[in-house]
Amino acid sequence: MSYTTVKEAGLVTADGRSLKSSLARAMFRKKVISIGLVLPLFAFIFFTFMLPIGDMLLRSVENDMVAEILPRSTEALEDWDETSGELPGEAAFEAMVLDLQEAKENRTNTKVGQRLNYERSGMSSLFRGSARKAQRIEEGPYKEKLIEADKDWANVATWQTIKMFSGPFTAGYFLSAIDAKPLPDGGIEFVDSQRAIYSKLFIRTVLLSTLITVLTLVLGFPVAYLIATQPARIGNLLIICVLLPFWTSLLVRTTSWIALLQQQGVLNDTFIFLGLISEDGRLAMIHNATGTVIAMTHILLPFMVLPLYSVMKTIPPSYMRAATSLGAHPWPAFWKVYFPNTVPGIGAGAILVFILAIGYYITPELVGGTDGTFISNRIAYNISVSLNWGLAAALGVILLGIVLAFYILYDKIVGIDNMKLG
Amino acid sequence: MKRFALTAAAAAMAAAAGGFAGNASADTELVIVSWGGAYSASQQNAYHDPYMKNNPEVSIVNDDSSSEAVAKLRAMNEAGNVTWDLVDVVAADAIRLCDEGLAKPIDHDAVLAPAPDGTPASEDFGDLIVSECFIPQIVYSTTWGYRHDMLDKEPTSVCDVFDLQNFPGKRSMEKNPINNMEWALICDGVDPANVYDVLGTREGVERALAKLDTIKDSVVWWTKGAQPPQLLADGEVVMASAYNGRLFAAIEEQKQPIKMLWDWQVFDLDGWIVPTGGDNEAEVMEYLKFATDTQRLADQAKYISYGPARKSSAPLVGDHAELGIPMGPHMPTDPENSKTTLLYNYEFWADNRDDIDERFQAWLLE
Numbered sequence: 065m066s067y068t069t070v071k072e073a074g075l076v077t078a079d080g081r082s083l084k085s086s087l088a089r090a091m092f093r094k095k096v097i098s099i100g101l102v103l104p105l106f107a108f109i110f111f112t113f114m115l116p117i118g119d120m121l122l123r124s125v126e127n128d129m130v131a132e133i134l135p136r137s138t139e140a141l142e143d144w145d146e147t148s149g150e151l152p153g154e155a156a157f158e159a160m161v162l163d164l165q166e167a168k169e170n171r172t173n174t175k176v177g178q179r180l181n182y183e184r185s186g187m188s189s190l191f192r193g194s195a196r197k198a199q200r201i202e203e204g205p206y207k208e209k210l211i212e213a214d215k216d217w218a219n220v221a222t223w224q225t226i227k228m229f230s231g232p233f234t235a236g237y238f239l240s241a242i243d244a245k246p247l248p249d250g251g252i253e254f255v256d257s258q259r260a261i262y263s264k265l266f267i268r269t270v271l272l273s274t275l276i277t278v279l280t281l282v283l284g285f286p287v288a289y290l291i292a293t294q295p296a297r298i299g300n301l302l303i304i305c306v307l308l309p310f311w312t313s314l315l316v317r318t319t320s321w322i323a324l325l326q327q328q329g330v331l332n333d334t335f336i337f338l339g340l341i342s343e344d345g346r347l348a349m350i351h352n353a354t355g356t357v358i359a360m361t362h363i364l365l366p367f368m369v370l371p372l373y374s375v376m377k378t379i380p381p382s383y384m385r386a387a388t389s390l391g392a393h394p395w396p397a398f399w400k401v402y403f404p405n406t407v408p409g410i411g412a413g414a415i416l417v418f419i420l421a422i423g424y425y426i427t428p429e430l431v432g433g434t435d436g437t438f439i440s441n442r443i444a445y446n447i448s449v450s451l452n453w454g455l456a457a458a459l460g461v462i463l464l465g466i467v468l469a470f471y472i473l474y475d476k477i478v479g480i481d482n483m484k485l486g
Numbered sequence: 487m488k489r490f491a492l493t494a495a496a497a498a499m500a501a502a503a504g505g506f507a508g509n510a511s512a513d514t515e516l517v518i519v520s521w522g523g524a525y526s527a528s529q530q531n532a533y534h535d536p537y538m539k540n541n542p543e544v545s546i547v548n549d550d551s552s553s554e555a556v557a558k559l560r561a562m563n564e565a566g567n568v569t570w571d572l573v574d575v576v577a578a579d580a581i582r583l584c585d586e587g588l589a590k591p592i593d594h595d596a597v598l599a600p601a602p603d604g605t606p607a608s609e610d611f612g613d614l615i616v617s618e619c620f621i622p623q624i625v626y627s628t629t630w631g632y633r634h635d636m637l638d639k640e641p642t643s644v645c646d647v648f649d650l651q652n653f654p655g656k657r658s659m660e661k662n663p664i665n666n667m668e669w670a671l672i673c674d675g676v677d678p679a680n681v682y683d684v685l686g687t688r689e690g691v692e693r694a695l696a697k698l699d700t701i702k703d704s705v706v707w708w709t710k711g712a713q714p715p716q717l718l719a720d721g722e723v724v725m726a727s728a729y730n731g732r733l734f735a736a737i738e739e740q741k742q743p744i745k746m747l748w749d750w751q752v753f754d755l756d757g758w759i760v761p762t763g764g765d766n767e768a769e770v771m772e773y774l775k776f777a778t779d780t781q782r783l784a785d786q787a788k789y790i791s792y793g794p795a796r797k798s799s800a801p802l803v804g805d806h807a808e809l810g811i812p813m814g815p816h817m818p819t820d821p822e823n824s825k826t827t828l829l830y831n832y833e834f835w836a837d838n839r840d841d842i843d844e845r846f847q848a849w850l851l852e
Contacts, residue, residue: 171585171586171587172587175585178585178586185837185840186837188837189837258845258849259848260848261848264851265851323720326720326722327722329720351706429709430709430710433706433707435851448554448557450839450843451556451560
């Protein structure tokens with residue numbers, strides 16, 4: 065009997081199948097059951113969370129509106145050299161008049177005007193006004209008549225903007241999100257610092273979030289230590305003290321900070337009563353970055369304390385006793401033995417607080433004033449007020465990128481395996 | 487595939503929402519969207535309650551989402567599932583919704599009741615119909631309130647806001663360029679008739695910001711309408727720009743030591759739009775006819791100090807329903823209050839808002 069035949073015959077189970085396929089079948093059945101159990105949740109998350117988010121993020125590059133609403137002009141402008149500094153020819157004007165007439169019928173002229181207004185102010189009224197007038201233009205010369213309808217059509221920059229944003233995809237939103245603008249020749253130009261806001265806000269958001277994370281760690285560590293090392297009765301009481309604010313509405317906590325910190329507030333009144341400051345020297349602790357940091361540190365504190373506590377709870381007190389009994393002073397014993405054991409908790413708490421802080425919206429909006437607001441406040445503005453969803457999506461993608469970058473950095477330095485949430 | 491994802495998500499949510507809405511006992515449920523607070527309460531008292539009494543088969547559900555109405559309607563429309571029947575929005579939003587095809591054009595004379603003397607609705611509302619989709623309801627204004635007990639001298643002109651010497655203390659302004667830029671230019675010597683021409687230029691924007699710069703360190707910026715009356719009540723600021731109805735509530739209902747400064751109040755309008763794609767069109771039109779007739783608009787003024795948008799309603803404005811004080815003198819349209827007024831320029835802000843806002847936000851960061 066050769067080796068191959070032995071392998072082919074193999075081991076068989078009672079029903080005559082080969083052991084291997086029988087095993088595979090059993091494993092397969094298990095897999096199907098486990099996938100079946102996870103599937104509803106997965107489908108739920110996919111349809112209500114991932115798909116809409118992906119769809120929203122796509123908007124940061126999507127740009128089919130111009131070509132869809134102005135098809136003839138898009139085509140006519142293809143041959144036009146936008147860097148020549150001259151207006152496009154009669155054909156492009158004719159195409160634009162026809163497009164405008166059709167757009168007016170379909171009530172889409174203001175839509176495309178609004179889209180182009182994000183890139184160049186005045187486009188919105190140009191499209192609203194001249195679509196109405198274009199309906200009365202029946203024959204050429206189209207160029208003359210369209211310019212007569214609105215003199216902005218004689219401006220090369222108007223046509224450059226239309227051509228630049230007639231492609232199916234655009235980098236325009238991302239450029240706006242980093243305070244830049246595309247140029248007709250394909251280059252980009254950074255807007256002057258008088259108009260640059262987003263880069264400043266991104267930097268501020270990251271810096272303040274980092275500061276808040278550090279503060280929650282500094283304040284939370286001793287508290288978690290205390291809770292973990294007290295007898296259960298006192299520990300439970302303390303944990304309630306941590307959880308109680310955690311269960312209170314975010315809005316309530318934010319407003320109570322306003323009452324506490326404002327210039328006519330409780331804290332300032334107390335300082336004056338104690339003679340620490342004079343009536344004219346009331347401290348401005350809210351409606352600025354200070355207010356944002358104080359309120360957010362308080363609000364996010366439980367997210368630091370709880371993971372720290374859950375890790376510290378599992379560190380046997382005998383470690384420290386062993387270290388001191390072997391001759392270490394309390395401080396080196398703590399630093400060399402106890403502290404390294406808490407690193408997974410610090411990691412979990414820090415990453416949780418940082419990611420929550422970087423996307424915070426309502427607290428900075430209410431207490432942030434001018435120098436304590438975050439990038440998310442601008443995203444909200446673009447979603448609900450200016451309706452520039454493309455720009456909001458681009459800002460969101462960048463914010464997501466920053467979070468991922470910090471996550472990778474964290475993984476490189478601390479190692480994500482060291483994270484422990486509970 | 488284009489908008490597949492949103493459609494799927496919205497369908498899932500609608501199915502969930504439908505599960506709750508299905509139990510309602512009335513035959514028709516109208517979802518009416520408004521601003522919440524005292525404003526929605528005034529509509530409940532003046533329109534909803536009497537209407538439901540007359541039409542027991544209709545039940546009205548309030549939704550307080552008007553501040554995000556444009557964004558939400560756009561999303562609902564893309565998903566092909568409009569769940570709102572009637573929406574209360576400011577005029578600028580109404581124009582925008584109409585432009586985008588998210589609101590239905592209305593034949594005002596066919597849908598709305600004429601005035602008691604037979605004047606057709608379109609004439610009774612007059613110029614306030616700023617868009618073919620818009621049914622005006624009230625005239626409100628953004629104006630100034632001040633703490634008379636905290637200031638040595640009482641301000642008489644909006645330019646006193648920019649005078650830190652004679653009127654020291656913090657002031658609160660809305661964290662957005664609208665209205666602030668206009669006031670700054672007027673107080674910088676620009677003829678009010680030309681404000682928007684000047685503001686339309688780069689130099690004009692810089693000029694307004696330079697004026698605002700003189701008080702920048704003393705400004706607390708607000709973002710929600712409830713904030714300025716609160717800041718005044720707390721004594722955090724000595725003067726604040728605010729909606730006149732909110733100031734009325736603080737002064738007359740909560741008896742705060744605040745007074746009104748009507749100088750260069752900025753008029754704006756608020757009213758109904760009917761979203762396209764809603765289900766209950768016939769019922770909505772019937773409700774609209776009732777809720778915007780002369781008597782009903784005058785009734786709303788019993789509960790809140792916003793002026794009715796119908797000419798024929800003005801003489802019917804009476805006393806406050808609970809306080810019993812005459813409401814006329816508290817209306818922004820009262821001749822005593824409206825000696826100097828500015829009409830919010832919809833077209834200008836539609837074109838320039840994004841651009842000026844960017845510059846304004848950058849200025850705030852400086």
